[in-house]
Amino acid sequence: MSDAQRMERLSAMLKRRGIILPAFEIYGGLSGFIDYGPVGARIRRRVIENWINHWTSHGDIVEINSPTITPHPVLVASGHVGEFNDLMTECGKCTGAFRADQLAENVHPNPDSLNSDEIDAVLLNENISCPNCAEQAWTPARPMNLMFSTTIGAMKSTRQAYMRPETAQGMFMLYPSLYRHFRQKLPFGAIQTGKGYRNEISPRQGMIRLREFNMAELEYFIDPENPPTVDLTDRKELISFIPDPLGSNSDPCHLNFANALNEGIIKHPTVAWFLARTWDFLVGLGIDSARIRFRQHESTEMAHYASDCWDCEIHGEHGWIECVGIANRTCHDLQQHEAHSTSKSLRAWRDFESPRKEVREVLAPNTAVIGPVFKGQAGAIVIALGELTELLEPPFDLKLADGSTVEITAEMVTPKTIETSVAGEWFTPHVIEPAFGIDRIIWHILDHSYSETEKSGEEYTVLRLAESVAPSDIIILPLFDKDGMGEIARKLTNQINSIRMIKAEFDNSRSIGRRYARADEIGIPWAITVDHTTTEDLSVTIRRRDDQKQIRSTIDDVIDSLTKGNLGSMF
């Protein structure tokens, strides 16, 4: 078995066993889309359930769910419409593709604002040549829209919308509700799992770059002046870090999380905490911890909203692949939505340590005088008086918002000293976002679990899935489907399936060895075999997938252990 062929054998197995398959294949297939088959769909569900439990068990994180279709203005505010609508042009000679606005950067003050005709003209008139081959032969610029576009409504009055490119915006839309839910106290977080859509130019590498994919994102809202810290000193694992090559500590290193934070490689204490919890999650799913690393983004490749970004990369058949992005998005999203939407409540309140006293000298308006004199203008005058930054001695000329000027006399105002007490202030929370690519994680779970061994000189395949993500918890096999063994096995299967959150399979087809082999190949961790002895004393054998070891026990004990989730302790 040569290693070069391993991925092909793995892919063939995934297809043959109904785990991962190309989508729409009976219509010729469609690149960038996959199906999870009957076995794969259960693995996917369990990975997502693990993810939800992992975060909601923190206590200050809740799950929400939002639409996948997102109206245009939301994605304008988030920056996706701008970022995802770049105009591309190609060199007619060397076929290199470039962003047209970047080519025009030095000859135009604001190339991003140009439409395709305008930017074509700029490239032509300014004699912009290809950075690659120096030719001047640009194809007409075309928008490279990485969002799937759609419209809401029919006929007239349709509204532009897109399939969401990330689930995150849903959490920002619900910020006011989340703030109330958490009794107006930071920090808190919200998670969402679901589909995201990006119209990739060329999907590649199987399920690594999909056009429709499973995402799982967490938005954790914090007070930037009081970021939550978690003591990481008792975590001794050495983690592989690749820091920002432009930073001060740029050498790849192995450190525990606490030291990485202390040495300033991880800049933010809350980000450090999420890196650690991400590591816990992946290892808990059965990802090989030696093949996980954290890579810090260079400042130049940082997302448009982020101040500090880490990728969690996992190594597999496709090399090192970004599977989780952990970003400090700062206040960008909430500020943008506050600016673009009608809501002014995308903020949090922070108490001062002690209330701040403010003393202000003002000219209080005597409305009983101003009203009759100025009539319709009176309101504007009261506002203008309130906005005065220095105390003027009446009479004086007061400039109003509409540009007109009125004369204020002494009887119209009363100088006053106003003392106010300010208990705190409103601010825009910062957001730490761990964003998980579920399909990529599932690929690496399968990759790391896929084990090609030998058994009696024959090739033998075992999918060593963690119990938490196995497609079924256990398989029940009658040694032969006769002499009452089949009936006992069917009854036992039903009994186990009635246990909450436990899934049992039944298989009576072909020889026992073949059934073990099939179960091993899709990663079912345990098998119960009903044999002749069972018909006499209701004892069964329990077989462990990973070493094929078997023990005998009573059905009652097996069900008891299974319910408690500690079947392994019987061995």
Next chain:
RNA sequence: GCGCCUGUAGUGAAGGGGUUAUCACCUGAGGUUUCCAACCUCAUGUCCCGGGUUCAAAUCCCGGCGGGCGCACCA
């Protein structure tokens, strides 16, 4: 999107203008079998799609779609 390679049962492969397209494994039915892909009999199932050349195309040509690799792209 460009270039090179490529597409035959569920999986992996052979064949390469001319009867009914071949093999292994898998899957199903039956038999056999007292725990690890055993064996026997039988069965289901395939030339990616569309044009063209030809008396005849799974085979040759063109285009599309899918896959692999490289370039480009990848908040």
